[in-house]
Amino acid sequence: MQRVVITGMGAVTPLGLGATATWSAMREGRVAIGPITSMPRDGLRFGIAAEVQGFDPLAHFEEKKLILLDRVSQFALVAAREAIAQSGIDFAADGLGENTAVVIGTGIGGEQTHDEASRRLYAENNPRTHPLTIVRLMANAPASQICIEHKLTGPSFATSSACASANHALAQAFHMVRSGVADAAVAGGSEACITLGVIRAWEAMRVMADDTCRPFSRQRRGMVLGEGAAVFVLETLERAQRRGAAILAEFAGAGMSADAGDIVFPSEAGAAKAIARALADGGIGIDEVGYVNAHGTGTPANDPTESKAIRRVFGAHADALAVSSTKSMHAHALGAAGAIELVATIGALRDGVAPPTMNFLDPDPECDLDYVANAARERPVRAALSNSFAFGGLNAVLALRRAP
Amino acid sequence: MSSVQDTVFDIIAKESGIDRARITPDATLKDLEIQSLDAVQIIFEIEDHFKITMPDRDPKFDTESVKGLIETVEKLLAEQATQPVP
Numbered sequence: 001m002q003r004v005v006i007t008g009m010g011a012v013t014p015l016g017l018g019a020t021a022t023w024s025a026m027r028e029g030r031v032a033i034g035p036i037t038s039m040p041r042d043g044l045r046f047g048i049a050a051e052v053q054g055f056d057p058l059a060h061f062e063e064k065k066l067i068l069l070d071r072v073s074q075f076a077l078v079a080a081r082e083a084i085a086q087s088g089i090d091f092a093a094d095g096l097g098e099n100t101a102v103v104i105g106t107g108i109g110g111e112q113t114h115d116e117a118s119r120r121l122y123a124e125n126n127p128r129t130h131p132l133t134i135v136r137l138m139a140n141a142p143a144s145q146i147c148i149e150h151k152l153t154g155p156s157f158a159t160s161s162a163c164a165s166a167n168h169a170l171a172q173a174f175h176m177v178r179s180g181v182a183d184a185a186v187a188g189g190s191e192a193c194i195t196l197g198v199i200r201a202w203e204a205m206r207v208m209a210d211d212t213c214r215p216f217s218r219q220r221r222g223m224v225l226g227e228g229a230a231v232f233v234l235e236t237l238e239r240a241q242r243r244g245a246a247i248l249a250e251f252a253g254a255g256m257s258a259d260a261g262d263i264v265f266p267s268e269a270g271a272a273k274a275i276a277r278a279l280a281d282g283g284i285g286i287d288e289v290g291y292v293n294a295h296g297t298g299t300p301a302n303d304p305t306e307s308k309a310i311r312r313v314f315g316a317h318a319d320a321l322a323v324s325s326t327k328s329m330h331a332h333a334l335g336a337a338g339a340i341e342l343v344a345t346i347g348a349l350r351d352g353v354a355p356p357t358m359n360f361l362d363p364d365p366e367c368d369l370d371y372v373a374n375a376a377r378e379r380p381v382r383a384a385l386s387n388s389f390a391f392g393g394l395n396a397v398l399a400l401r402r403a404p
Numbered sequence: 405m406s407s408v409q410d411t412v413f414d415i416i417a418k419e420s421g422i423d424r425a426r427i428t429p430d431a432t433l434k435d436l437e438i439q440s441l442d443a444v445q446i447i448f449e450i451e452d453h454f455k456i457t458m459p460d461r462d463p464k465f466d467t468e469s470v471k472g473l474i475e476t477v478e479k480l481l482a483e484q485a486t487q488p489v490p
Contacts, residue, residue, distance in 0.1 A: 045460065206444055206460060264441055301440070 004177045004251040005240050005403065007089065008233035010082025011343050012075045014050035014226055014330050018082060022230075022330075022340070023347040026355040027376045031329050033212050033224050039196060045203045046210040049194050050226035050331035068135060069145065070110035071192035075229035075336075076142035077149060080186055084150060087233035088245055089184065091150055101182035102143050102156035103173045104231070105165030105189035107335030108198065109158075110137030115195040142190045146231075154182045163295070164388035165189050165335030167396035170232065170342065171254035174398075177234050184239070188231035189339035199225060205264075207299050213332070215296035215325035215357050216303045216371045218364040223297040226331030230339035237404065247403040249346045252383070253282020259393030266302055266389055271295075271309035274395035278385060279313070282399035286317050290381035291348045293341045294371075295389045296325020296357065297332055304366035306387065311369070322354035322379060324372040329358050338388040342398065345386040349402045352380045408454075408481070409474050415449045416470065429471035436470075456480040 011018060014032035015025035025032070032050040041047035052075070057066055060078050069077070084091075091097030113136040120126040135141065140158040147156050155176060159168040166189025173187030202208050202225060209222035240247050255277025259270035279286065295306055311318040326344045333340055344355050353376050360373035386398045409429065417424035420442045427436065433443050447458050454477055 203460075204444075204448065206447070208460075210460065262439065262441070265439070 002178050002180060003237035004174055004234055005237045005247045006232050006249050006251055006346065007235055007240050007245045007247055008083035008085070008087030009230065009248060009343060009346060010079035010086065011228065011230040011340060012052055012055060012079050013228035013230070013340050014052055017055060019230065019343050022343050026326055026329060026344050026347065027351070027353055029329065029356045029358050029375060031212065031358050033331050036194065038194060043196055044199055046208060048212070048224055049199070050224060051194060052228050068132060070113045070136040070141060072106055072110055072190050073136070073142045073145045075192060076104055076188070076190035076231060077145055079188060079190070079229040079231040080146045080150070083231045083233050084186065089233055089235065091152060096183055097150065097152045099154045099183040100152040101154040101173055101176050101185040101187070102146050102152050103159060103169040103185065103187040104143040104146065105159040105161070105167070105169035105335045105339070106139050106142060106191055107160060107162045107165050108191060108193045109139035110141055111193050111195055111198055113137040115197055118197070146186055150186070152186065160335065161394040161396070162390035162392055163332065163334050163337055164390035164394050164396040165338070166230070167338035167386065167388040167398055168256065168394070170338065170398055171256060171396050173234050174251050174254050177236060184233065184235040186231060186233055188229060189336040190229035191334045191336040192227050193334055194225060194227050209298060212359050213298040213328050214359040214361060215294065215298040215328050216307070216364065216367040217360045217362060219361045220298045220300070220303065222299050223327070224331040226333040227336070228330065228333050228340055229336050230343050232339070232342065249349050249403055250401040251398070252284055252401045253278050253280070253399035255279070255281055255397045255399070257395045259395070261393055263393070264391050266305040267393060268305050268308045268312065270393055270395055271306055271387070271389050272312040274397045275309060275313045275385065275387065278397035278399040282401070284383050284399050284401070286314050288383040289314070289321060289385060290379060291345070291354050291384040292321055292323045293345045293384065293386040294323050294325045295387045296327050298325070298327065302389070304364070306389065307367045307369050318369060321369065322372050322377065323369045324355055324357040326355050328360070338386060338396065338398070341386050345384045345398070345400055348381045348384055349400060353378055354381070408477050411453060412450060412470065412474050412477065415453065416446055419446045419449055427470060429474065430469055432469050450477060454481060456484065
């Protein structure tokens, strides 16, 4: 079994265009949630989200290429370019690209393409559907486009598990590199889900906040939708050291579980099982862990359930953990959430800084951990976890260690 | 029994699959063992039937009594009736 490390990361998020900008904003506690600007707000119940701002597709893609790309693939491609450039990896050398995996999670896929096609068909009664609708909206488009652009021909696919899609993608990529099925991997998640149809669907579930996202706080009123992508380069420690690459973090383990219970209500046992499996998979003792990037959606149900699950696994050490939800800043990017939160987790390991849970008002007696309320905190972190617990009861937790 | 109450009882019974005879105005949705997703569907069907929008608050459906739901519907219908026709 190989040790696996992360040598590149890229991100396109509401907090910034780029992984460095995104992490800096998290350290500063900048909140990117605000009134939706990409559509008229009169059809919306609340009309708030965290949108990627200042992203100009034509700055990144030729017009001829752009016609093939939904926003979800644009985000993924730009994030992948940044990650690959940072890693300095050369896929053309020694046939590495032939056995490099690409795994990109997305909860919804090419939603804007789907929305536009539906509008033309149903609202305008226009029977002419664009011939590239399928290649733009298919859920594997982000993964396929990354393969094509970087000529990567290893095992490649999309994962879809709603809000855990990115963590499932990263877990698959990690296990392939660790076992030697793939020599390297490009993996992460992407989502561009802010359309009228998706927002209305989430509002109809009555789990959305009308003010902002306040995870673990007594006054929390629900989740807020976000969007974006983050992508990482995974390779073996041996290769990274041989080529003298700067190692961002060690990818130590991944744990997954299914609640097999309620389709939406989270399960403490299911979440605890995924956390415990991630620690066991990575050979990490509970005392080693200093930071947990929580799923922390800010819904009434998630936050106490997740807090109890953490306490169940960590016991007394739970009180020594810094636990934060960066969704309070970048909101919930569904299938990209775990990837964006891995930027935070890597930042915590590298800089020794736990990013904050912003918008925190009063504590909730049912959420009794240290949530790093409203300001980042310096503290050395040797090992860290990143939690994702999806609707549908599908859980995926990543375990990382500081770079060796 | 008011017609609003009658309709709300019908919707709760249909959406949750419980025996209509168990439903009383004082019962909470928790008493009736109605899950949160069923509760959201019940609200949706009530809104759709009466063409109203129920207030969106923290979804603590388990503490809400059936009577509370009925009163909210009646209040919204009364507000609708007093609004000038555009």
